[in-house]
């Protein structure tokens with residue numbers, strides 16, 4: 001059987017690599033893929049991105065199933081289009097993907113269905129947004145309503161910062177149409193965790209928990225990014241909390257969607273803030289796997305990913321369990337100079353190691369040029385390692401990072417710091 005994975009990031013490299021290991025799969029096409037998927041056994045890149053062209057390709061190549069990585073094609077209706085042409089595809093419909101593509105929709109959906117989240121208001125004029133900020137004080141969180149690749153959120157500690165965020169997003173339109181509306185919400189304190197499940201419309205299969213690091217700089221400073229590193233599991237998610245999240249957040253999303261005439265299938269990602277008393281609240285929903293969370297999560301997956309997805313397609317996720325490597329995994333993102341604002345491209349990457357039993361280097365923004373791997377995007381690589389604890393996985397990942405070079409490479413030195421500190425105390 002042949003499969004198609006849509007996307008070009010480290011997440012898609014990890015998904016396609018795992019799918020290709022299934023004994024039932026002959027080949028996994030990745031569209032458009034990157035320099036890593038180009039070199040991986042069992043994978044083949046295809047230079048297609050437009051949704052209708054992907055559908056034509058899937059038909060022509062007799063693709064058994066398509067798996068969609070990123071949010072943009074989901075929000076653009078790729079699942080609806082494939083289904084209308086009788087093509088098998090895993091992912092939520094455009095209507096379900098609004099959980100990610102409109103923060104206002106997500107917040108209103110959570111209120112309708114009693115899902116815990118921060119209080120909020122949304123605005124399409126700057127004057128009303130400014131007045132709300134003045135009335136509520138700081139800290140306060142300003143978010144662009146639409147898709148902004150993780151860069152549309154400002155956690156403002158001063159009123160000045162909040163007002164400037166409104167001006168940038170709503171008036172200067174720094175994020176384009178994604179910023180034609182802002183959601184302003186209350187600041188939530190606590191520890192974050194990413195809770196990702198595979199859903200079949202009715203049942204869910206929770207994946208291993210994880211935590212990413214959204215800020216660019218060590219110590220969680222600097223601007224928000226798509227994610228600078230991640231590890232799995234997230235110790236903050238105890239078994240009790242795990243059960244609560246499924247019961248109070250994940251199941252209500254599926255039930256709420258069904259009630260509103262939609263069936264949620266595919267991956268669902270809840271970004272959570274866990275407060276000091278252990279109560280979870282939703283920061284955001286994503287309608288897909290996380291990047292870079294997927295890299296450590298899938299490095300730990302021992303079950304056949306294709307089998308799990310087959311169960312989701314057939315509405316039988318209640319009949320399957322996922323098996324995980326007992327070791328922890330940790331991934332460090334190596335980003336290009338200038339990321340996240342204006343990443344530099346075209347630099348040669350050297351020192352890429354051969355894969356070891358306990359690590360893999362997943363590619364994101366890379367391309368092959370004259371036989372060399374060169375940078376071609378903001379997040380370039382995610383060096384992901386396994387270890388008996390998060391600390392051991394962390395040490396191993398940074399050992400591997402040491403050997404890799406490209407001009408202007410930037411990365412955080414402290415991925416996993418919270419989990420490592422929590423173990424010590």
Ligand code: AMP
Nearest residue numbers: 118141153185186187188214271283284
């Ligand atoms: P989002 O894309 O909505 O998850 O926001 C990106 C990041 O901003 C989150 O991972 C949090 O670190 C932070 N954030 C978002 N919303 C809030 C909030 N209400 N309170 C505190 N931090 C937040």
Ligand code: GLY
Nearest residue numbers: 212227290291292
């Ligand atoms: N790492 C956060 C995300 O994928 O949205």
